Amino acid sequence: MRALACIVALGALTAPVAALAGVDKVDGPIPVTADSQVYNTAWVPGALPVVDLAAQGYVEQEYFLHGTADAFKRDPSGALAVLAKDVSYGTRIVVRRPKDAAKFSGVVHFEPIHPSQGGTSHWVAMSGYMMAHGDVYVAVGLGDDAPSRAISAKGPVPTAQSQVLQWFEPQRYGAIQWPKEDGIRYQLMADIGALLRSDRAENPLRGLDVRRMLVGGWSFTGSVQRTFINEGFHDRARLPNGKPVFDGYLIGISSRWNGGGYIPLNSEEAVTRNDDPRRSLKPIDVPVIEFMTEFEVGTGPGPQLPDSDAEVGAHRLYQLGAVVHGASMIDGNPPREKRPNFVQLAAKGYPVGGAKGEEALNTCSLPISDVPHGALARAAVENLRQWTEKGVAPPHAQPLAWEGGNIRRDATGNPVGGLPVAEFKVPLASYGPYKGTDLPACTPAKGRPIFVRTNLDAATLKGRYGTVHAFAKRYDAQVDAMVAQRWLLSEDAAMLKAKARRDAEAQFAAK
Template structure:
């Protein structure tokens, strides 16, 4: 039974309601003395302005209940190791102020173990235009954040809250050394947001789509493969979650799968439980070049209908995201908490980071996922990136061949990848489960541009605009991002064709 605790009143739901968290209560409205950690509406930030202009509100809630710790039995099946572990986690809820603007879709996002970061920055443009609601839930920490050396502030999601604001977050309760409850907590949240008496009371929720990036993308894959999607259902048997977008993660490297709990080793890369399990709702995987280079195992086949509706998209010219959506709120709030100025990031590389925006391709993927789950309209298919023995195959301009083709690569002014070693820029190195590949924008020579575009700037812009229009027609880009990319191309053209 779900009980909603708000202010001094306790509302008990009907006995027919599905199981879920024991209580959920609204946190106090923030003020100067009690800020929300990673507040998407932090006063004075572009995020706050975007929410206000779109007619959205942001709220923080505390969700409490009991959850089980899951593990593997001797046969490798998922079972319950310990029952009834109490927890209190926090939710960030972003919704239209006017229920009439609500699209019916909720974007459900598990928070990353590092600082509890949410995916709102990459989703915000899409969600605010469409009228979607967003719910982010803290799902614990991981081995890397638990072993991280001490710094200015804790980086572990379960510790940063109390460090930042011990009074506001006194209620947060998470097992100190155990994250095996995260699967039940996430399912509790999925049930809660479909409730008529939860944080989205008054909104008619028709669909819940879950998305995650990096660790949280791997979390969603593990949630599916471990049987939690199939196990936790609505009373009528329908799924709690109607579609998944798994971002910058793949099952064939170590960090592409999440340990079932904090004391059981992760599954080896060759374990047959890692490849995607076919389920009754669509799944889209969206990878950058960084993940694709090690994602060379036989992949889940693209399929249009359930069970097993699936797409795998790989985007060249990007590395584990785009670098264009870095949110400085955490740096600003840590500095404020310590009474120090925010530390400026110093980058001595003479070449800028890639200008290809993963969030733009993600927005189109979300739109395709919505059409797929709502109207059974299957999304387009894309070829894989081309690799031979782990080495990307490149075109005459030095850009990787295959995948979804950004206009910046098909009508190029630059090569995308590691900068020359002599430049002093970061070079490829080992990472957690996959290599870390810097993705700089290295301009092509004037001679090469003259060969590619005999008509100069006008020739380039005509061809670039046509490539963008083709991406929109193919459902790879949405119109607002297309307009922004055309405008940016004109700035780059002024520099390239002087």
């Protein structure tokens, strides 16, 4: 029985046990040819973003992993017990690393692959940051989920990521065989993390000095981290020296008070109630940052875990107003169907725009909120990095403010509280739900709302700032303060200043 296949009391801290890398076989790097491509590769012409790894001195390699893992359940007493033992799997990882090992920073970013069409939001938001630092990125296939399976079963094309792989390239991905029991994902997450930090000959990162491994994920893959932590897998996933396999977690756009904020422990378990104590983030021996948008906060208004600098339970809560889930993580707000995996699928006839669960998000004709979600997320990752590497605690942020059951907004119409965003402090626009009634595509009757950017008119801007130069001076000062307070990286600050000046020049001149 593997180290994780043990019975522990709910919520009890377990003695450190070395995580055994339960990966029996590693194949790869899998060759890439004109007829056999990596799915969701970094370089896809026509995609946004498209990343030229070679120009950055990086290489991309795909590996197939095979073995067995256990799935778990809670018994009537609340103890964790084995539900299914030694379940066979075949999955994959995609590694992006410096071609020159001497340029490796020592930091690995570990992202679970999303079960719906195999997305990797952490990579699309962080790729430039990672490569600028010489980091290694690893995308890890950790299975499907009940909704993606159900949509796949209805057709006409699959949605579950393991099935999408075989639809995309059946010859290349025939070895990917994920079981119906998704609950093995938690042990497998620990096993693959341990493999990547081992001296095993099969380790794709063997020979690299991995000093830190940071987990990052958004939406479902953020929630996977919460379940991994709360069900005790982090506590038991240990290296031979007793240290944790993972050194820090960024839980993105996931709240314990949202239905999807906690992933079931196994495929038979029902979704836990939002007020279930299992959802309350458990204190662990590495830092955790939760990064939520107004959507998660507004749809789950329960109390959140407070910030802490404690050695066990280190935690930060960051809430970003005027953003809906992951719609604006990519700079420039390209439509979701422009992401590399969707461009690849569309090229093979996949109905990207109409596939249930991934409908096109560009149906609203108004400008979508361009609050710099990605830039703020990159700063959060840098803060997590400094916390784990140097013990430098990140800054504290206010929560979003409430008023009458809704997120409070200022006189301009922008949210109050949350991350100190320059777009709210020195505004050119108001950000939030479309208030009109003549554009039904901008006010969907079901599903997620759409937050739009409503520009202030020229007269209002001139009355508030006087000139473009005066606006830019105030905006730049606010951005500089954000950099000094570690809410923004300097490279992103320069990009935001240039964009704001362009926007201001156009708006001041508008008739």
